[in-house]
Amino acid sequence: MEIAKTYSPSATENKWYKYWMEKGYFRSVPDDREPYTIVIPPPNVTGVLHMGHMLNNTIQDVMIRRARLLGKNACWVPGTDHASIATEAKVVHMLREMGIKKSDLSREEFLKYAWQWKEKYGGIILEQLKKLGASCDWERTSFTMDDGYYRDVVNVFIDLYNKGFIYRGKRMVNWDPAAKTALSDEEVLFKETRSKLVYVKYIYEEGNGYLTVATVRPETIMGDVAVAVHPDDDRYKHLHGKNVIVPLVNRAVPVITDEAIDMEFGTGCLKVTPAHDIVDYEIGLRHNLPVIDTLNEDGTISKEGQVFVGLDRFVARKMAIKQLEEEGLIEKSEDYTHQVGHSERTNAVIEPRLSMQWYLKMKDISKPALDAVVNGEVNLIPSKFVNTYKHWMENVRDWCLSRQLWWGHRIPAWYNADGEFEVCATVDEAVVKFKSRNINVTAAELKQEEDVMDTWASSWLWPISVFDGFANPDNADIKYYYPTNDLVTAPEILFFWVARMIIAGYEYKGEKPFTNVYLTGIVRDKQGRKMSKSLGNSPDPLDLIEKYGADGVRMGMLLCSPAGNDLPFDESFCEQGRNFSNKIWNSFRLIQGWKVDYEAEQPETRKKAITWLENRIAEQLAVINDHFSKYRISDALMASYKLVWDDYCAWYLEAIKPEFINGESLPIDAATYNASCAFFEQLLTILHPFMPFITEELWHAVKERKEGDDIIITSWPKTDKYDKDLLAQFELCKSLISEIRNYRQQKNISPKQPLQLYIMEPAKNTVHPGDFNSIIKRLANISVLQYILEPPANCSAFLVDSLECFIPYGDTVDKDAERERLQKELEYAEGFLKSVMNKLGNEKFISNAKPEIIASETKKRIDAESKIDAIKSALSSL
């Protein structure tokens, strides 16, 4: 059979994914096995796969596949998030292109379009995950606005309200005038912005003169209700209690004093506009000032403003400056750079705005979640995030739950005509509740709250709701899968999502939602910018898969991304992954091409090589398992990579592969052939979590398989004991072989020309080549290998560890070069000895250092001395 020289992924990937699905290997139902559960961080329903998802989901799939191989009942729950702001923005955009304004639609009509959109695009990202090889239990796919999920979100809201955690309050919020919604503090990005700081004159009500106020927001002057100065500011003491006239609207307002005023800034006078600034609002509360809201929700000037009514705030700003100039009320204006809040979603400048919102009190409810992370019940990986988490949780602010959107979970509150309300699931319940307060209303008279809940107010229930743990707290799934094991997500949503899930977990299950949180890095481009769709700097993951294969891309991402480290993405990582796929493919081609001789005896060389590799795999498997247990995924991958490439391909296969004579490979003995295949299968298994497709393909190619004998469900190799001495001996052999190869290269001796090698009989208890002489002979092309007692004459000498080796001079030996080389070695050895002697000659070292350290230093001294002797004798024999 002719096998292609290179591995071609795409056909293979489609074939096996389909096969795994047909076999139901991703499906998990509760049974007697130990569960291993991950809930996916649900991507936005309308999103497409970006590099962050790739990294995230590759890690999850690695963990799930390994758990499956370890015999656990692996369950990976997929799903999507309704992402209210992002999705609503997209639907609004789509409608606009269709020539429809959102304001022309009823809520019901709009939601119909939104659901159509969701049905059309909602599945894309999940289909993309399949291309990556994600082994999710697709029968469990959830969506945060599924009927059951919707019900849970609403019921939790009602429950929290009844417990007194939710309150309704007029508060200053971050208002996004473009999206016409409130944003949480976390959704506001502060950007450096250049503005004009204008100095405006406020004329005294009585007498002549004026004071000057510096402001960047002259368009809010109409909302001024006072001018504040610092009580200790001598410049303005004579004005305390006096009135000044607000320009543009000619309103008399008092000059008040407040400690919050910075005397150094501007003129030391602050115009107080409680409706449009947080600090001003607080001053207003302290001084019982009225609130004049001069803006509409879309950022235009309201009727209250009296002038510029209906104009956009930025237009009004220009108009205000112009009019003030005309009236001679501007003293001066200067350039001013400051931080201005922008909407993360729409990039509109945030407007501090007073509005009625629903809040969740965070202090008490978040306490168990803080403790859980601090005392290690929930592990953050890497642990450096514990401090960040702690800091946030200790200073947690109340959570604004309401959003002025339609796409989402509508808040279950019912208002009567007087603005009184009840919180409950249905309008009929609300009628009853009103009646119990002696308020008579009919269902038709009640109006449900227009606002929906913040997206995170649904996704924080994810680990419970996907197992139906609210409505049916005793169902088999929730009892079996909860708490889940690992959560893999980005550090940027540690507070938005992770912290809140922990809070919900303790509040509703009395238990953590997961044990370990693996925080991935952020995928960045070469300029260090976060890769995102909006920047357009992310390569299309599907193109990468097309180019390098899913296995290659998976491996490329994992190689360079330890937990918590950002990943400056470069396609060359994927290239490395593809090259590795190819290497594995070709090692298979080698084995596959062998003719097997069932009669032949197994040569000694091969027996030794097999013994070594058995031990080597056992040793490295322990290393790999250890890396996994510490969530060091990239280290586990690197160790597996080296085990395959270096140990199996470069050393083992080279040591055992049959001679090639007269254009044909000699046959290989059956014992070695079988061992080689068994090793190969074992290595494929170890690689399978990282590279699921190629390993399944080769698993089936290497031999005939019975129905259901698939690598995805085979067993992870058992850990065996290994012989450390034997491994050390082989390491020495490797060094020796490298040294001889190096010698050939330096001396320009062809690898094809056999050499003789003499080795001084090693002292007892030192590492020696053991029984691997035949492998040395073969891989270094040595025709004679002898152990001797006296240094031979006319030889090049070199040391490998403490092993003294000699190769007889060939015809063209440069004695000066030899001398120079040995001289260098001597200098190094003497330098080393000196550093050791410095330690050993130091009385304080002797008296303070641990005995085993002194012993090891002493041994170093002895070794170094004998090494120096050997080099000297080699030099003198030149």
Added chain:
RNA sequence: GGGAUCUUAACUCAGUUGGUUUAGAGUGUCACGUCGACAACGUGGAAGUCGUGGGUUCGAGUCCCACAGAUCCCACCA
């Protein structure tokens, strides 16, 4: 402004409670090589004052202090 984390080879990173030399790996780079699994390959080499400056210690990449730079979080002055 407050806080956290980080800074090791050209790049991406290891380096466990201070104690194996004169600090490692993968990639890249350089030299040689087409030797019948693989040039998407093989063999070999070069490459780092461990951000800077102090300190503790017999001993510091590792602990402490200061400074510089990077990233993130929190707060925010009109």
